[in-house]
Amino acid sequence: MKLLVKGGTLPEYGRADMLVEDGVISRIEGNIECEGAQVVDAEGLYVMPGMVDLHCHLRDPGQEYKEDIVSGTRAAAAGGFTSVCCMANTTPVNDNAVVTSFIINKAKAEGSGVHVYPVGAVSKGLKGENMAEIGDMAKAGAVAISDDGKPVMNALLMRLAMEYGSAFGMTVFDHCEDSNLVNKGVMNEGYNSTLLGLRGTTRAAEEVQIARDIVLSETLNLPIHICHVSTKGGVELIRQAKKRGVKITAETAPHYLVGTDDLCASYDANTKVNPPMRLASDQEALIAGLCDGTIDAIATDHAPHHRDEKEVEYNMALSGISGFETAFALCVETLVHGHHMTMEDFVKVACTNPARIIKKNCGQLKPGMDADFILADPNEEWCIDARKFLSKGKNTPFHGRLVHGRVKETYVGGARIYKD
Amino acid sequence: MAFKHKDLLSLRDVEREEIEMILSTAASMRPLLESPTKKTAHLQGKSIVTLFYENSTRTRMSFELASKYMSAAAANISASASSVAKGETLIDTGKTLDRMGTDVIIIRHPMSGAPHLLAQHVNAAVINAGDGVNEHPTQALLDMFTIKRHKGHLDGLRVAIIGDVNHSRVARSNIFGLHTMGAEVALCAPPTLMPVQMEELGVKTYTRVEEAVEGADVVMGLRIQKERQEEGNFPSLREYSAFFGINEENLRYAKPDALVMHPGPMNRGVEITSDVADSEQSVINEQVTSGVAVRMALLYLLTRKGV
Ligand SMILES: [Zn+2]
Numbered sequence: 001m002k003l004l005v006k007g008g009t010l011p012e013y014g015r016a017d018m019l020v021e022d023g024v025i026s027r028i029e030g031n032i033e034c035e036g037a038q039v040v041d042a043e044g045l046y047v048m049p050g051m052v053d054l055h056c057h058l059r060d061p062g063q064e065y066k067e068d069i070v071s072g073t074r075a076a077a078a079g080g081f082t083s084v085c086c087m088a089n090t091t092p093v094n095d096n097a098v099v100t101s102f103i104i105n106k107a108k109a110e111g112s113g114v115h116v117y118p119v120g121a122v123s124k125g126l127k128g129e130n131m132a133e134i135g136d137m138a139k140a141g142a143v144a145i146s147d148d149g150k151p152v153m154n155a156l157l158m159r160l161a162m163e164y165g166s167a168f169g170m171t172v173f174d175h176c177e178d179s180n181l182v183n184k185g186v187m188n189e190g191y192n193s194t195l196l197g198l199r200g201t202t203r204a205a206e207e208v209q210i211a212r213d214i215v216l217s218e219t220l221n222l223p224i225h226i227c228h229v230s231t232k233g234g235v236e237l238i239r240q241a242k243k244r245g246v247k248i249t250a251e252t253a254p255h256y257l258v259g260t261d262d263l264c265a266s267y268d269a270n271t272k273v274n275p276p277m278r279l280a281s282d283q284e285a286l287i288a289g290l291c292d293g294t295i296d297a298i299a300t301d302h303a304p305h306h307r308d309e310k311e312v313e314y315n316m317a318l319s320g321i322s323g324f325e326t327a328f329a330l331c332v333e334t335l336v337h338g339h340h341m342t343m344e345d346f347v348k349v350a351c352t353n354p355a356r357i358i359k360k361n362c363g364q365l366k367p368g369m370d371a372d373f374i375l376a377d378p379n380e381e382w383c384i385d386a387r388k389f390l391s392k393g394k395n396t397p398f399h400g401r402l403v404h405g406r407v408k409e410t411y412v413g414g415a416r417i418y419k420d
Numbered sequence: 421m422a423f424k425h426k427d428l429l430s431l432r433d434v435e436r437e438e439i440e441m442i443l444s445t446a447a448s449m450r451p452l453l454e455s456p457t458k459k460t461a462h463l464q465g466k467s468i469v470t471l472f473y474e475n476s477t478r479t480r481m482s483f484e485l486a487s488k489y490m491s492a493a494a495a496n497i498s499a500s501a502s503s504v505a506k507g508e509t510l511i512d513t514g515k516t517l518d519r520m521g522t523d524v525i526i527i528r529h530p531m532s533g534a535p536h537l538l539a540q541h542v543n544a545a546v547i548n549a550g551d552g553v554n555e556h557p558t559q560a561l562l563d564m565f566t567i568k569r570h571k572g573h574l575d576g577l578r579v580a581i582i583g584d585v586n587h588s589r590v591a592r593s594n595i596f597g598l599h600t601m602g603a604e605v606a607l608c609a610p611p612t613l614m615p616v617q618m619e620e621l622g623v624k625t626y627t628r629v630e631e632a633v634e635g636a637d638v639v640m641g642l643r644i645q646k647e648r649q650e651e652g653n654f655p656s657l658r659e660y661s662a663f664f665g666i667n668e669e670n671l672r673y674a675k676p677d678a679l680v681m682h683p684g685p686m687n688r689g690v691e692i693t694s695d696v697a698d699s700e701q702s703v704i705n706e707q708v709t710s711g712v713a714v715r716m717a718l719l720y721l722l723t724r725k726g727v
Contacts, residue, residue, distance in 0.1 A: 197554025
C-alpha cells in the first residue's frame with residue numbers, strides 16, 4: 001500500500017512530495033513518481049505532522065454524555081490531531097490497568113483512528129492520598145501520570161510518585177494550582193474580577209505550585225511536566241529552571257494565547273476554565289515562552305461539557321473549553337499570522353516536542369517516521385461555529401470568531417481518517 | 421425621556437440622566453408612603469414576581485410593598501440557596517415566569533452574574549436585588565436618594581464606606597452610582613477584605629477608619645458576616661470591631677454634619693456602635709423608607725416602557 005502526497009509544502013523541505021509505504025514515510029523529495037501509488041493532491045496546502053495533544057479529556061468511561069472515545073477521536077481528527085493523551089478523571093478514574101486497557105481498546109475498535117494514549121492517575125481515585133498502580137498502568141499503555149483537574153497538593157505524595165513513576169518511565173503531568181490559594185475563585189483575580197464581582201484566583205496559586213515542582217524536580221533530578229501554564233510568572237520560573245538544567249517540560253493551551261479575562265464580562269460560563277484566562281501581558285509571556293523554548297508544547301486541555309453544565313450561574317458552571325476543533329486555527333492565527341513564529345516553529349510546539357515528551361515515533365515528517373500527517377491551509381478564512389463541532393462539547397468562548405487556518409485532511413499510518 | 425434599559429442589572433452602565441430620572445421619580449412617589457391611603461394605579465394590570473434564592477426579608481418586603489402600593493399583582497418565590505444547585509435551572513424558572521405573564525422579575529441570588537443570565541432568557545424586565553458579591557443597584561439608588569434628600573446634591577460629596585468591601589454588593593453598586601453622580605468614594609477594610617486593584621475603579625482605599633472618614637459627608641457601614649472570620653480573614657469579631665468598626669471616636673474625623681448610613685441589618689457593636697447607629701446623624705431608618713420609594717419609581721419606569 002503506497003500513498004504519494006504530491007505538491008504540498010513541508011516543514012524543513014519546502015515544496016516536496018512525500019511517499020508513504022505501509023504506514024511509514026519512506027521518501028521525501030522534490031519530485032517523486034511512483035507507479036501504483038495512490039496520489040493525494042496537496043497542491044497549495046501545507047503538509048505537516050499530525051498534531052500531538054498532551055492533554056485532553058475524552059470523558060470515557062463514565063461521562064459519555066459529555067464526550068466519548070468515538071466523538072472525541074473524530075473531533076481530534078477534524079482538529080488535525082493524530083495522537084492525543086487523555087486525562088484520568090473519568091468515571092471510574094483511570095487509576096488502574098483495567099481502565100487504561102478499556103480506553104486503549106475502545107479507541108482501537110471504535111475510534112476515528114487517532115492514537116489514544118491514556119494518562120493514568122497519580123493517586124487512587126484522584127484523592128491525593130495513596131499512589132495508584134502506576135507500574136500496571138504503564139504496562140497497559142499509559143504514557144504519563146496526572147491527577148489533572150486537581151493538583152497534587154501533598155508534596156510528599158508528589159515526591160514519591162515522581163520517584164516510583166521513574167522506574168516505569170512515567171513522568172508526572174502536574175495541574176499546578178494550590179487549592180488553598182484558589183479559595184473558590186472562578187476567574188483570574190485582577191481588575192476584571194473586582195469589576196465583575198466574581199471571585200478571583202490569584203496567579204500565585206499556579207506559580208507557587210510550579211515553584212514547588214521545580215524544587216522537587218531539581219532536588220530529585222527527575223523529570224516533571226507542567227500542564228497548562230497560564231501566567232507570565234510561571235513562564236519565568238520555568239525559564240530559569242531550564243537554564244539551571246532542571247528536567248522540566250511545559251505546555252500551554254490555545255485559549256491562554258487568544259483569550260483574556262476580558263471575555264468573562266458577559267458572565268458567559270463558556271469562558272470559565274481552570275486555570276483561568278489571564279491578561280494580555282500573560283499572553284505575550286506565553287508566546288515568548290513558546291518562541292524561546294521555555295514552553296515546549298501546545299496542548300488543548302480539550303474539556304468537553306454538556307450545555308446543561310454551562311447554561312447556569314457562573315459559579316456553578318463546570319470549568320473547561322472544548323478545544324480540539326479550534327486549536328489549529330487559534331494557534332496559527334495568533335502565532336504565525338501574528339508574526340511570532342513560522343509554520344515550521346509551530347510544528348515543533350504542536351507536533352515534534354509533544355511527541356518527544358511521550359516518546360512516540362511521530363511528530364516529524366522524515367523517512368522512517370509513522371505516516372501521521374495532515375494537510376492544512378494556513379490561510380483559509382472561516383468562522384468558528386460550535387454547533388458544527390464533531391465533539392459533543394460545544395463549550396467554547398470563541399464561537400463566532402473569524403479565524404485563518406484550517407485542517408483539510410488528516411492521516412494516521414498513511415490512512416485518511418478525516419476530510420474537510 | 422424614557423428609561424433606556426430593559427433591565428436593571430448593574431449601575432455600571434446606567435447614565436447620570438437615568439439615575440436622576442429614577443431619583444426624581446422616587447421623590448414624587450415618596451409622599452405617598454406618608455399618606456393615609458397608600459394606593460396608586462401606576463402598576464395596575466402589571467404582575468411582579470420576587471424570586472429570592474437568599475433570605476432577605478427587608479429587600480423582598482420593600483419590593484413587594486412597592487408593587488402593592490402601586491396596584492400590581494405581586495407574588496414571591498422564596499427558594500433556598502441549596503435549591504440553586506438541586507432544583508430547576510434558573511433559565512427554566514425564568515421561562516416559566518415569562519409564560520405566566522410576569523412583567524418584572526426581581527431576583528436575589530447568591531451567585532454573581534445570575535440576574536444577567538436570567539435577563540438573557542426572559543422577556544420580563546429583570547431587577548437585580550443582589551447577586552453574589554457583585555451588585556445591589558437598588559440599594560445604591562436608595563442610598564443616593566437618601567443622601568440627596570439631606571445634602572441636596574451628590575456632586576462633590578465625599579462618601580466613606582467602611583467594612584467588608586470584598587463581599588459587598590452594596591459597596592460595588594454605590595461606587596459605580598456615586599461616581600456617575602460626581603461623588604468621591606473612600607473605602608476602608610482590612611486588606612484581606614479589600615478586592616485587588618480596587619483603586620483602579622477610581623476610589624481611594626484605606627486601612628484606618630479615621631483616614632477614610634476624614635472630611636466625609638457620608639459615612640456608610642457595611643455588614644460583616646461571621647463566616648468571614650471563619651474563613652480566616654480576620655482573627656476575631658472583637659478585633660474587627662476595634663479596628664474597623666464605626667464608633668463615636670472615629671466618626672469625629674468626618675464633617676460634623678456627616679450622615680451615618682448602613683444598608684442593614686446591622687450587627688450592633690460589631691461594624692457600628694449603637695451610639696452611632698442611633699445618633700442624630702443617623703439616617704439608617706430613613707433609608708428603609710427611601711428603599712420603597714426608589715423601588716416604586718424603578719418598577720414604574722421599567723413597566724412604563726413599551727406601553
Ligand atoms: Zn488541568
